[in-house]
Amino acid sequence: MAAPSQESLFARLTAHTLFWPAATLLLLLVVSAVVSPGFLRIGWFEGHLSGSLIDVLNRAAPLMLVSIGMTLVIAVRGLDISVGAVVAISAAVAALLIGGSISTGDAAQVSRFPLGIAVGGALVVAALCGLWNGLLVVKAGMQPIIATLILMVAGRGIAQLITDGQILTIYYSPYFFIGNGFLFGLPFALFIALLTAVAIHVVLTHTALGLFIRSIGINPVAAHVAGVRARLITICLYVFCSFTAGLAALIISSNVKSADGNNAGQLMELDAILAVTLGGTSLAGGRFSLAGTIIGALVIQTLTSMIYSMGVPPEVNLVVKALLVFAVMLLQSPEFRATMRRLAFRGEPGPAA
C-alpha cells in the first residue's frame, strides 16, 4: 500500500522543475563541505555574518541580477549576449560621474555629482542599451544573437571611449556600500538581487505579464493574433535585461572600486546563459523559472568557490563548467533521454514491459 504512494511522491519530486537545479546545488554544497570543512561555517565578524557561504551569496549577486533579466529575454525566444559589454559601459558611466582622483585631497568624500545621479545615470545608460537591443530585434527584425552581438562588439569600445582607455579608480567611499556594505548582517548586494527578483516575481504573478511572456515564447504569432502586445513587451524585456546588467555593474564596480572598460563583466553573458539553462529554463522559449535561475547562479558561484577552496588551480573551473553544461544540456534533450532509455532497457529486459 505504502510503496506506490512513496514512489509517486518521489516521481512528483523529481518531476518538479526545481528538483534538478536544487539537487545540483545541494550536491555541490555537500562536496564543498567535505573537501573544505570550514565551508559551511558561518561566523559573526565586525557586525555582519561572515564565512564562505556569505561570500558565495555576495559574489553571486551580480550574476543573479543579470540572469534574472536574461531569463525573461530567453523566455520570449530572445538572447542577450551584450550584457557583459553593458556592465562595462554602465560601470564606466558611474565611475565617470563620480570622478575625483587621489590628488584632489579628500577624495573619499568628494563626488563630482551626487551619488543618486551617478547611480541613476549608470542605470539610465544601461536601459538605453537595452532599448537599442530591443529596437534592433523587434523593429529591424534581426536575430537576437546578432542584434546583441553588435553591442557586444562595439560596447567594450564605447566603455573604453568613456574611460579614455584607462581603468578608472573610484575613491568616493559612500559608493563602496553597494558592493561591500552589509544590511542586517547580510551583504547589501544580495538585497538588491533578491528585491529585484521578488519585485519581478510579484509583477509576473499578479498581472497578466507572466502569461503574456509565456504565450509569446510558445508562439509569438499566435500571441500577437490573440491581442498580446508582443513587440512592446519584448522591447521592455530587453530594456529590463540591460537594466539588471546596470545594477550588476554598480555592484561589481563598487566591489572592486574601479571601472575597467576591457575586463568588467567579461564572459558574464556566458555565465548568465549558463545559470538560466541550469535553472531549467528552456532555451526554446515559453518555459521559464526565476527561482531556478537564482539557484543556477548560486550553483555557478558555489562551484567557483569550491574549486578555489579545494586548492586546485582555478583554471580547472572552466573545464568543470564546460562538463556541467554538457551534462545539463544532454539531460534536457528528449532525444538523449530516449537513447539512454533504449540502452538501459536493452540491458535488462522485463520490468519495462
Added chain:
Amino acid sequence: MNAVERPAVAAPPALAGLRRIDPKYIPLAATISLFVAIAGAGSLFYDGFFAPQVFLNLLIDNAFLSIIAVGMTFVILTGGIDLSVGSVLALTTMVSATLVQRHGASPALVIPLVLALGALFGLAQGFLVQRFRLQPFIVTLAGMFLARGLCYLISTESISINDPLYTAIAQARVPLGGDASLSVGAIIALLVVAGGVWLAHATQFGRTVYAIGGSESSAVLMGLPVGSTLIRVYGLSGFCSALAGVVTTFYMLSGYSLHAVGIELDAIAAVVIGGTLLRGGVGYVVGTLFGVLILGIIQTLIVFDGTLSSWWTRIAIGALLLLFCLLQRLFERKRRT
C-alpha cells in the same frame, strides 16, 4: 597604362552587366565595393598607404582569422554557429608548443596530430548538435569553455617555440616581385579560401550545406545526407580552427592559452560583413575573405592615422556589423514582397 586599365569597348557591357546583376550577388558586391572604397580613401588621405606590401600585410596579419572565418562560413550557411573556434585555436597552439618544446616531438608528427584533434573536437560538437538536437550556440559555448580550460590545464604561461622548422617557416617569405612578399601562413590562408570556394560550389557537400540552410526539412525530403553533413560541417570548422592554430604558431612562435580570445566574434562579424545571411542558405566564401580584409583594413587605417585610439576599431566593427545586418534585412524584405 590608362588605356589598358579602362578599355573603351569594355565599358558598355560592364554597365549593362551591372544593371542585370543577379540580386543574390548584391551583398557580395556591396562588401567588395566597401573594401575598395576604404582602400581608396586610405590611399588618398595617408602617405604610403597605397603600397602592395600594405595590402599583403592584411593577408599576413589576418591569415588565421581568414582560415577560421572560412570554416565559420560553412557553419553559418547551415544556420548554425561555432563559438569554440578561438579556444580550439589556442588549444592547438598549446598542444603544439608543449609537444614540440617539452617532449621534443617532431613537427612533422605534431602538425597532423593537432589538425586531427581539431577536426575531432568539431565532429564531437557536430554530433551533439545533430544527434541530440542541441542548440549549436550552447554546445559550442560549452566547447569554448572546455578547450580554453584544457589550455589552462596544460599551462597558464606562454610557451615559446624555437624548433628550427617552425622558425624557418615563420621567417620564410615568398617574394611576389618588387619588395612585396607573402608569409607561409598567408599562402595557407589563400589556399583555404580557394578550397572553401571549391567545397561550397563544386561538391555534393557544399550543395547539401546550402540546402540545409535553405530548409533542413526539405533537404531531408530530397534525400540529401543532412545528418552526416551537419556533423562534418562542425568537423570542418574544428579543422579550420586547428589549422589557424598551426598558422598562429608560425606567426607568433609560441603557444599561449590567451591567444585569439574573442576571435569568434571577429570571425562572425567577418562572415556577416561578407554577405552571408545568419539564417543560413545564402552567402559566399569569397565574401568572407573580403569581410576579413575589411576588418583588417580598418585596423590598418587606425594605425596609419595614429591619432585614433585602438578602441575605435571595436566601435567601427560594431557600426559596420549594424550597417550590414540592416542591409540584409532590407534585401530579405524586398525579396519577400
